[in-house]
Amino acid sequence: MNFLRLISTFIKVNLQMSLAYRSEAVIEVLLDLTWLAWELLSLQIIFSNTVSLGGWGKGELIALLGVLMLVNTFLAMFIWPNTEKFNASIRDGSFDYVLLQPVNSMFLVTFSRITVWRIFDLLVSATLIIVGININGDVIAPLNIFIFILLAISGSLVIYSLWIVLIAFTFWFTKFDNNITILQALTDTGRYPATVYPWWLRVIVTFVIPIALATTIPVQALRGDLSTSQIFIFFGISFISLIIASQVWRVGVKRYSGASS
């Protein structure tokens, strides 16, 4: 319960911070909308030449775009700003204060910055998903929607775990400011359904670099393409990756306190 209370305080404080930089927020929203328009336009061009891409129709790809935007929103709300703060805190030593607070340090590093106004993007991506689904005119079972939401969350947790591992590397290499460039490059591969890619790339995108887990796979669940065992495997993956990440974090923090001066 305390965690929830903390998050709500974090949101309050962060809202204050973004109000200090209003114009920045407005520009970011405009940029996001431009990005979206561009993506929709390229989909339009693709589907003026073909009716399906790797077995996916236009509506489904719009829904996928919505999910991709959802993931990007999640990244922009928590991951990017907190990475920036984390790297700065390692550089100037204020990470010491993070460790000395009576709250789990991984939690603090995850939530201390929240770009609250990104909620706007959240609404846009939800709209895209709903519109995409409706273009197809299929009726989607409520169960599939439920599974979709769960898979989207568990997929995001996998990306989150990857992020934790990447920033925890800073404890070993101290100077690792570009720790998330990899993650940034990866999120782009989620733009098209994983089935468009050759099998080997699909394996990489799904399992080695788990972006597809948060994008393609939830949409597949919406289409009812996934078997029950597959769904449970994906839940398992996200659970295991979260455990691995928190262990890497724990060891990293210990390493930090062993080596810093």
Add this chain to the structure above:
Amino acid sequence: MPSNSIVVENLSKTYQVPEREAGFSAAVQSFFKRKYKDIKAVHQVGFNIAQGEVVGFLGPNGAGKTTTLKMLSGLLHPTGGNATVLGFTPWQLKPEYLRAMTLVMGQRNRLAWDIPAADSFLLNQAIYRIPDDEYKQTFKELDDLLELAPLMKKPVRNLSLGERMKCEIAAGLLHRPKVLFLDEPTIGLDITGQVRIREFLREYNKRTGATILLTSHYMADVTALCERIIIIHQGSLKYDGGINDLSRKIAPFKLIGVRLADADSHDLSGYGTEVQNEEDADKRYIQVRAEDVTRVTSRMLADLPIHDITIADPPIEDVIEQAFNQ
């Protein structure tokens, strides 16, 4: 006799630092095969601090002060020895421990830069789970001593260094810690600022009975606040005791200052070692062993055309420097 808040036994910290010669070929070599050198930052340091005591922790740069403070606050694991603070082993970082102590580092920021300190304080309230009424009361007490209220609404980046330091210290005290580790809390502040922080710490210690261990480069901080000092040099303990006993033990000397009729014409080397003193240019000072003071003074009074004579302890800075060099 109050119980000990801080117990330190044989505490040691050895760092492994990569080491190489200067130059390109050495750089290439060290890329493939790194050599490490052991640096003993802290070596078998031991002391006890009673509850409510204010102790000054002194030493030149690189002496191991910050390393010791970091071990005691829990940020660093020692490589040897042991320490308990309030019965906790610090580096286990138990939440109960973290809620009972605070570390304030003058050179590091705890407060978020872009928002008013009041909002950062609210964050701390949530993190330390301070009930509303308790928070209000603590804040009122801190406001009493530090006059925080006018600073609370400005973004931290718009505060002066002194104002920010007041807020930093207050932020570290909102959860009413029983043990305070202060690393250079007055660094960079002007004299007025230093005095304010000093007075605050003295009053805070009196009101709450908190134990304070503080390092400072400003001797005045230490002489004003601490009856007891611990001196550490090159990682080892050099002195632990009363600040007033220090000169007697480390440097049993007195300074005799004389104003002479024709100041520069007399040779004082027969009485003791002459020392420079910039503050009082028309006086000349000699340093003599404490037990010789009476004898030397009467000889000087008999031999020299003296207008004025003073006998004093050497400045604490000099004594401590002497302790470092022993």
